[in-house]
Amino acid sequence: MTSGLRRAAQVAAGGIMALALAACGSSGSGNGASGTTSISYGRWGSADEIAANKVLFTAFEKSHKTIKVTQQVADWNTYWTKLPTQLAAGQAPDTFLLDPGYYQVHYAGSGKLVNLDSLIKRDHVNMNQFWPQEIPSFRFQGHYYELPRDISVNMLIWNKNLFAKAGLTQAPSSWQQLLHDAQLLTLDNKGRNATQAGFDPQHIVQWGYGSYEYLDGIDEPLITEMGGHLWTQPETASNVQCIVDSPAGRQAITFLTDLIYKYHVSPTPTQLGHYQNIFASGKVAMYIDGTFDLPVYEGIKTFKWDVARFPSWNGREATMAQGVGNAINAASSHQSADWTLVKWFSSTQGQKVMSSHGINIPSIQSMALSPTFLQGKPSGMRSVIDSIRYGVPYLDFPHKADAFNYVDTVLTNSVFTGHTSVAAGLKKAQDGANTILKGGHV
Amino acid sequence: MLPIARSIGPKRRREAIAFYLFASPWILGFLIWTVGPMLASLYFSFTNYDLFSAPQWVGWQNYVDLITTDQEFHHAIFNTFYFVIVGLPINLILALGTALLLNERLHGITIFRAIYYVPTLVPAVASGVLWISLFDPQYGMLDAALRFLHLPTIDWLTDPTWTKPAIIITLIWGVGGGMIIYLAGLQNIPEYLYDAAKIDGAGIWGRFRFVTLPMLTPSILFQLVIGLIAFFQVFDQIYVLTSNQPGDDTITFMYYLFQTAFGSETNQMGYASAQAWIFFVIVMAATALVLKTSARWVFYEGERETA
Secondary structure, three states, X not given: OOHHHHHHHHHHHHHHHHHHHHHOOOOOOEEOXXXXXXXXXXXXXXXXXXXXXXXXXXXXXXXXXXXXXXXXXXXXXXXXXXXHHHHHHOOOOOEEEEOHHHHHHHHXXXXXXXXXXXXXXXXXXXXXXXXXXXXXXXXXXXXXXXXXXXXXXXXXXXXXXXXXXXXXOOOOOEHHHHHHHHHHHOEEOOOOEOOOOOOOHHHEEEEEEOOOOOHHHHHHHXXXXXXXXXXXXXXXXXXXXXXXXXXXXXXXXXXXXXXXXXXXXXXXXXXXXXXXXXXXXXXXXXXXXXXXXXXXXXXXXXOOEEEEOOOEEOOEOOEOEEEEEEEEEOOOOOHHHHHHHHHHHOOHHHHHHHHHOOOOEEOEHHHHOOHHHHOOOOOOHHHHHHHHHHEOOOXXXXXXXXXXXXXXXXXXXXXXXXOOOHHHHHHHHHHHHHHHHOOOOO | OOHHHHOOOHHHHHHHHHHHHHHHHHHHHHHHHHHHHHHHHHHHOOEOOOOOOXXXXXXXXXXXXXXXXXXXXXXXXXXXXXXXXXXXXXXXXXXXXXXXXXOOOOOOHHHHHHHHHHHHHOXXXXXXXXXXXXXXXXXXXXXXXXXXOOOOOOOOOOOHHHHHHHHHHHHHOOHHHHHHHHHHHHHOOOHHHHHHHHHOOOOHHHHHHHHHHHHHHHHHHHHHHHHHHHHHOOOHHHHHHOXXXXXXXXXXXXXXXXXXXXXXXXOOXXXXXXXXXXXXXXXXXXXXXXXXXXXXXXXXXXXXXOO
């Protein structure tokens, strides 16, 4: 070999060695010395939820000395981008939180999760202690793939100061009452409310209600109260169709958009978009949001507020009640430790720790209604939790999320912005959703 | 059979082997991490691979769906072409303009050149966050300037008429990169050409048109090809600035591909792969078109001009 060639060979050898070293990674979990098992847990969440979860892990590790838990977190969007790629690469956490309403079919249906039936039976986990509304979400083809952890409900948040100024003392319990109250609470720059003569809709400084497009949180419960549904029932049947373009659907969406364009008690989407959270800025007197957003409102210092349940329509009640649960990665090599953690999260001990830290409503019914959870929460919280029994189904079926997103996009971009009529928008949404449910693309 | 191959002596062969050995890390990397995945993606584009289950062959169905029924895809292609056709010329002209302005030999001119170049060093996501606050209708500087001029304020990121221009503004913020290329090109133009032009009576515009522009055509071609590819692939700004807003006026091809692969609940990798290959063909065609027609307008020094 000439010196030049030898040098080239050395360079190449060095390069290949460097590559090989760089490719060596370390796996996330393993068995430590003296028999402790390390497992990983993945979840999404805000900073508050993550901090609350750390408290849970500390409590768990105290009572289970042989298991150590590390948390992997991401924000909501990143979590669903990251988790599938991790699962495909075999590097997903041992246990993770799953939102069954959109992901059950994809995850449970492809064998990525452990079937928990035999473990539930063996350890006598009482499924009746959990909210009946969320239990069906965790089943796939009749088997359980998650244990319930917490449940989120939607709530009507109302500004007590603005209500008092308008002479009102409590939140509306029906949508008709909400419209009436909102008209008293919508003020123009001369201080006139929407019922008074000379009210100027072009110069509103305060709105009574913040109407925005929230398909599963507002539209669907209202449609249900008016006698319709988003999807054909039961959603566990094969061949679910979208039926949002029905008399009830049109009535509901018309009512919600009329609040903006006809009665002028709600800001337009553009006006809403100017605010991080329009209720917290004091610009609307009423707003509907999920209980998972309570930390946003708990930071309000400038006025008093409370929560109430989702308004009824003509005496019928419905609401959004969505549970999330913990699943076990079928590829995990520590499934016994994983099950111990998952079971603990849904046990009385675990749910008690959860009740005293953070805002997640526990899945065990008695825990959610206990003083431990309710103390420090707004006084209307009990009524909100009681409304869980009116929750609309939260089930996944093939292509549901894509069909849902399509309807959501059409309503947000075209109907709530006033660009398209309700009838035309709902027809487009329904047709597109049904194409997607058949596996097509729109 | 090439005559050269027969005449490679042992020394040449050793040199060739040394060359390949030195280049082997790059060649290996290219094969393993670029060509390999490209071929895999070509395969997946004929399946409905969802990342979790084994891919199932669907033939041309993905391509048929994309070309005929997927309105979102058509919208994405339209938006992408809008950015290319509107944004790229503006970018080229502004880059050339700033380069001409900063080509003067003045004291401290390098500070200005640095100021114009620095934005290209800011990562796209960081600059996106910056632009969100600049575009804010209440507190942003742009609307503050409009208010100062007694003009109506603009909802940059929510008004459908203005979301695309807003994205183009953020893309133009990076003219510094093109400016540097043009500055190098400008400084390579020999003085005697300008002297000759002045003697022939050419004014400022004449000198620009007959000396500067022709001599700059290689740089312009480079900027055009690079810019074409970059504008076709616009993603970061849209992801940061407008993906959370109502309206899909800024959904571009890359963003829609990202959404298909990672945003939908089933990670439609097969469908996304088909999108990627359709787009690859489009960008290749556009680049080939530009390069093919370039022979007519690009002037390389040292070429013999045919009479």
